[in-house]
Amino acid sequence: MTVLRPGLLLDRDGVLISDVHLLVEPSDVILEPGAADAIRSAQIAGLAVAVVTNQTVVSRGLCSEEQVTRVNRRIEDLLAKQGCKALDGFYVCPHHPNATVGQYRIRCHCRKPEPGLLLHAAQTLALDLQRTFLVGDRPSDILAGQRAGCRTVLVTSGRHLDPPIVGVQLGVTPEADFTFSSLLEAMPTILEELQR
Numbered sequence: 131m132t133v134l135r136p137g138l139l140l141d142r143d144g145v146l147i148s149d150v151h152l153l154v155e156p157s158d159v160i161l162e163p164g165a166a167d168a169i170r171s172a173q174i175a176g177l178a179v180a181v182v183t184n185q186t187v188v189s190r191g192l193c194s195e196e197q198v199t200r201v202n203r204r205i206e207d208l209l210a211k212q213g214c215k216a217l218d219g220f221y222v223c224p225h226h227p228n229a230t231v232g233q234y235r236i237r238c239h240c241r242k243p244e245p246g247l248l249l250h251a252a253q254t255l256a257l258d259l260q261r262t263f264l265v266g267d268r269p270s271d272i273l274a275g276q277r278a279g280c281r282t283v284l285v286t287s288g289r290h291l292d293p294p295i296v297g298v299q300l301g302v303t304p305e306a307d308f309t310f311s312s313l314l315e316a317m318p319t320i321l322e323e324l325q326r
């Protein structure tokens with residue numbers, strides 16, 4: 131029987147890295163302050179750490195999947211420089227129901243707030259979802275986390291909590307289990323909760 135691991139599933143833009151308008155160039159990647167410290171402590175505690183990100187820019191033809199991969203590699207390089215191990219995975223949804231690029235124009239199950247990306251990560255990485263935290267900066271992240279059966283942390287480091295964005299597209303404003311100003315601020319509570 132596989133022993134399931136606790137996990138940390140991170141939204142990318144606004145949580146792990148600064149949410150810049152259109153991120154295509156790896157050189158534009160800026161880690162959020164303390165993100166590397168947070169990930170290092172999670173890895174030391176034995177958590178699988180993976181990224182779950184909607185990249186609507188791909189569906190709009192503004193950025194290729196390959197460019198997203200290059201940006202993600204840059205994130206790993208920056209984390210490695212600060213003593214982090216490689217992440218356990220990057221899970222990317224490139225789809226959108228109104229995509230301008232035909233191949234991405236589907237109503238998929240992986241675009242958050244759907245839980246498909248998280249469930250895929252959980253299956254691939256053998257995560258115990260009840261002992262997995264989803265950290266995001268948008269209500270759609272929190273809803274995806276709840277639908278996947280994760281525990282949820284909203285961080286206010288992103289740019290997406292100003293009204294009227296909150297809840298408008300979702301029709302609901304999901305309540306996260308915890309709210310913190312950043313991933314770094316959230317880590318002590320996440321690790322403490324997993325000790326219980």
Ligand SMILES: [Mg+2]
Nearest residue numbers: 141143144267
């Ligand atoms: Mg985000």
Ligand SMILES: [Zn+2]
Nearest residue numbers: 223225238240
């Ligand atoms: Zn998708």
